[in-house]
Amino acid sequence: MSVHHSRSIQQEEHRFQGKPAWLDLFLSKKFFDFCSVHDLCTDVRNRYCINCSSALCQYCITSGSHNGHDILKLYRHVHKYVVLVSEIGNYIDCSKIQPFKSNKLRVFSLKPMPHKESGLKADAEHACESCRRILSHPSLHRYCSLDCKVKVFSRKAKSSDPPFLAVRNRAAANDDENEAAASLLTVKGKAEEGKRNKRKGSPQRAPLF
Helix, strand or coil: CCHHHHHHHHHHHHHCCCCCCCHHHHHHCCCCCECCCCCCCCCECCEEECCCCEEECHHHHHCCCCCCCCEEEEEEECCEEEEEHHHHCCCCCCCCECCEEECCEEEEECCCCCCCCCCCECCHHHECCCCCEECCCCCCCCECCHHHHHHHHHCCCCCCCCCCCCCCCHHHHHHHHHHHHHHHHHHHHHHHHHHHHHCCCCCCCCCCC
16 A cells, blocks of 8 residues: 555544534524515425535425435424435444334434434433433444434543444445344334234133132
């Protein structure tokens, strides 16, 4: 390996040690409101341009001003913003974040999900490391949302700590998607097993004494 190539790799690794500049803006954006540019349209802003750090509607995209830009599409699930596992995984490390299933799509929530399970607090062993909400499968996940992982990694101060949320290659993004799919299957399997265990067994005669 040449010195120049080795130096390029080191520079690339160093570049991803810090938090991506667009990430905080993305997590703080308001979506699904009406576009002020295309106010005559009924479409809402459910896209995010990483390059421009702006929320967009579909007409903003088709206008051509964002050609070649990195665009994320937002969805809503339980009144929270969610993004596809397969899309966000191309830009940040989403490992250990709990996925959800929304309309047959695997998604990550931008903020903690307020459903009946994750809305509760849990002990350290079964809780999200940031908001302490219950995790569906704590052996696979450490965070219940993108925002929770960001908050935990933002507290890292040592230079020896692993990179924040490094952009990886497509293979790594596929690993996140496969991990999310496997965890959902595991949770579904446990739920079905629980239902089977609840079925009434064969009646037994009570003891005489």
